[in-house]
Amino acid sequence: MSQTHSGTDATGAPVNAPEHVIVIGGGISGLAAAHRLAGAGVRVTLLEASSRLGGKLYADEIAGVPVDLGAESLLARRPEATGLAREVGLGDDLEPPAVLGAALWTRGKLRPMPKGHVMGVPGDLGPLASSGVLSAAGLARLPLDHVLPRTDIGDDVAVGAFVAARLGHEVVDRLVEPLLGGVYAGNAYEISLRAAVPQLFAAMREGRSLIEAARGIQRRAAASAGGGPVFNGIRGGVGRLPLAVAEACRALGVTIETDTAVRELRRTPHGWQVVLDGRALAADAVVLAAPAPVAARLLAAESPAAAAELGGVEYASMALVTMAYRRRDMTRLPYSSGFLVPPVDGRTIKASTFSGRKWGWLGEAGGDTFVLRTSVGRHGDEADLAWDDTDLVRLSREDLEAAVGLRAAPVAARVTRWDAGLPQYPVGHLDKVARIREQVAKLPGLALCGAVYEGVGIPACIASGQRAAADILPGIVAAGS
Template sequence: MSSDVVVVGGGISGLAAAYFLAERGARVTVLESTPRLGGKLYADEIAGVPVDLGAESMLARRPEAVGLAKAVGLADALEEPATAKASLWTRGRLRPMPKGQLMGVPGDMTSLAASGVLSGTGLARLPLDHVLPRTKVGEDVAVGGFVAARMGREVVDRLVEPLLGGVYAGNAYEISLRAAVPQLYEAARTGRSLIEGVRDIQRRAAAQQDGPAAPVFAGIRGGVGRLPLAVADACRAAGAVIESGTLVRELRRSAAHRWQVVVDGDRVLDADAVVLAVPAGPAARLLSAESPGAAAELSAVEYASMALVTMAFRRRDLALLPPGSGFLVPPVDGKTIKASTFSSRKWGWIGEADPETFVLRTSVGRYGDEADLAWDDTDLVRLSRRDLEEAVGLTAAPVAARVTRWDSGLPQYPVGHLGRVARIREHVGKLPGLAVCGAVYDGVGIPACIASSRKAADAVLSGLRPV
C-alpha cells in the first residue's frame, strides 16, 4: 500500500503519526506552521549547557515514548533521573513529599504525618474517609471536590493541587477524575475508602513488578527535545517530506472523495488522508466547513498558559541548596512560582556538561491564575528569584536566564472531557480518511500523545485503498 497522507502539525504527536504512517508504506507530508519542529519538546542551551526549555521527562512506565526513542536511535541516550526526591514548599518551609500517595491522594498515613504537609486539623479529618458512605461519582466528577468530600480540602489544597498542577497546569476543583486519574475513578466506583483504594492500586502495581522497581520517569541526554528531531530524521529517511513555516489555511473534501489541503500562497496538496495533530483551536478552524460538529466541540476546549524560567548559576554560589530534585508549590500558599526543578541535580547529563554551572528552573502560571504572565521576562526572573530566596535561601545572581512562554500550552480536562473527545471522534469518523491526535484527546504526557498518534495512523490506514 502506498497512499498520500498529509499530517498537519510538527510536534511530537504529528511527527509520531508520520513515523507510524511512513513505516507502513504511506507517502507522508508533514506541515508545521512554525519554523521549529517539536512543539512543547524543545532542547536548547543556557550558558553553554544543554537543557530542555519545554517538557523535560517522559513517563517510563508506559511503553510508547521509550519505545519510540529506541526505534529512532536514542536507546543509548535514555537516562533515568539521578534523584527523584522532591519536596513541597508549603506552610512556611520545604517539606518532604509524602510517600505512598497517588497524584497527591495519600495512602501512607505515617509518611503523611511525618511530612508536616498537613496541619493537625487536616490530619484529624482523614479518618472520616474510612466511615463515610461511598461517594457517588456517576459518569465523572472533579478531582478536587471528590477528594475534599472524603479527606478534607487541606489534602486537595496542599497535596493534590500542586501534583495535578504539575501535569495539567490546571485547577484540581475543575479537572476530571475520570480523565486525569482513571485508576482513582475506578477505585471510587467500586470501593468505599479512598485511602484503601490508593493502597490497593499500589499493591497491585507492586505485585506486577518483576524484579527491582522500574524508574517512573526517563529523560534523554541532551534533552527530551531531541526526540521529535530524531523522529523527524527517521521520517525523512523513510521518504517523508517535512515542511516547517508552512501554515495550513483550509481543509476540504474534493469531488473524488480525497482531501485538499490549502496552505499559504494558495498552494493545494491533494491527499488520500489527513491527520490533524494540532491544538484544539487550529483544528476547529480547519474542520469548520467539513465537520462543524467536531469544530464546535473543539472550540470549547480551554487551555492554560505558563512560562518556564531557566537560570544558570555558578555552582559554588549554590553550595547550601537543599538536597533533592526540586519542589512543588501549592497555589493556596500564594507564591508566584508553582514549582522549581534543580535540573543539574535531577539529570546527571546536565551536571556533567559543565561541573562549574548549576541550572535550575521555575514555572509560573496555571489555568485561572495567569496574571503573573503579564510581567515581562526580566520581572519573571526577578519574581522567581524572590521566591527562591524565601524557599531555599538562594541570593546569588544567575549568570544567564531564559524565559520560555507556552501561551495556551496545555489543554484542560474538565469534568465531561472524555465525553467531548468521544463526540469529536464520532464526528471525525464520519469523514473517511481523516483522523485527529494530540494532547487534547488521550492525555497530555508524551507517551499518551504518541499512543494517540498511533491510533490516528491506524484509523486512516485502515480506510485507505491500496495503490
C-alpha cells in the same frame, strides 16, 4: 489516485488504504503518526506552521549547557515514548532521574513530599501525617474517609471536590493541587477524575474507599514496575526526541515543511485538499495533529459539530524560567530534585526543579555551571504572566531566596513562554472527546491526534499519533496494543 496499500476493516472486509497522507502539525503526536505511516510504506507530507518541530518538546542551551526548555521527562511505565526513542536511535541515551526525593514549599517552609500517594491521594496516612504538610485541623480531618459511606461517583467528578469531601480541603490544596498542576497546569477543583486519574476513578466505581483505592493502585504499580524507573529522561534533553523522529521520518521519505500554515481543509471526490498560502495539496487522507483552536477552524466547514466541541476546549498558559548559576554558589541548596508550591500559599512560582541534580547527564554537562528552573502560571491563575521576562526572573529569584536561601545572581537566564500550552481536562472531557471522534468518523480519510484527546503526557501523545495512523491505514498497530 492509485491505491497501493490494502487491508481489512473490523469485519474482515478488504479496504483500500491511502497512497498519500498529509499530517498537519509537527509536534510529537504528528511526528509519531508520520513515522508510523511512513514505516508502513505510505507517502507522507508533514506540515508545521511554526519554524520549529517538536511542539512542547524543546531542547536548546543556556550558558553553553544543553537543557530542556519544555517537557523534560517521559513516563517509563507506558511503552510508547521509550519505545519510539529506541526506534529512532536514542535507546542508549535514555536515563532515569536521580533518586533524590522532592519537597513541598508550603506553610512557610520546605517539607518532604509524602510517599505512598496517587497524584496526591494518600494510600498511607503515616507519611502524610509526619510530613508537616497539613495543619492540626487538616490531620484531624483525615480519618473520616474510613467511616464515610462508599458512594456512587456517577459518570465523572472533579478530583478536588471528590477528595475534599472525604479527606478535607487541605489535602487537595496542599498536596493534590500542586501535583495535578505539575501535569495539567490546571485547577484540581475543575479537573476530571475520570480523565486525569482513571485508575482511581475505576477503583472508586468498584465501591472502594479513597485511601483503600490509592493503596491498591500503589501496590499494583510497584509490582508491575519490576524495579524499573517510573520516569526517564534523554541525555541532551527530551527535546532531542522529536528531532530524532523527524530525521527517521525523512529517512523513510517523509516530506517535512516548517513555516507552512494550513488555511483550509476541504473534502474532494478523491480525498482531501489542504489549502496553503498560494497553493493547495491533494491527499487521500489527513491526520490533524493541531491544537484544538486550529483543528476547530480547519473543521468548521466539513464538521461543524466537531469544530464546535473543539472550540470549547480551554487551555492553560505558563512560563518556564531557566537559570544557570555558578556551582560554587549552590552549596546551601537542599539535596533534592526540587519542590512544588501549592497555589494556596500565594507564591509566584508553582514549582522549581534543581535540574543539575535531578539529571545526571545535565550535572556532567554543566561542569562548573548549575542549572535550575521554575514554572509560573496555571489555568485561571495567569496574571503573573503579564510581567515581562526580566520581572519573571526577578520574581522567581525572590521566591527561591525565600524558599531555599538562594541569594546568588544567575550567570544566565531564559524565559520560555508556553501560551495556551496545555489543554484542560474538566469534568466531562472524555465525553467531549467521544463526541468529537463520533463526528470525525463520518469523514473518511480523516483522523485526529494530540494532547487534547487521551492525555497530555508524552507517551499519551505518541499513542494518540499512532492511533491516528492506525485509523488511517488498516493493519497498523499502535505501540503497546
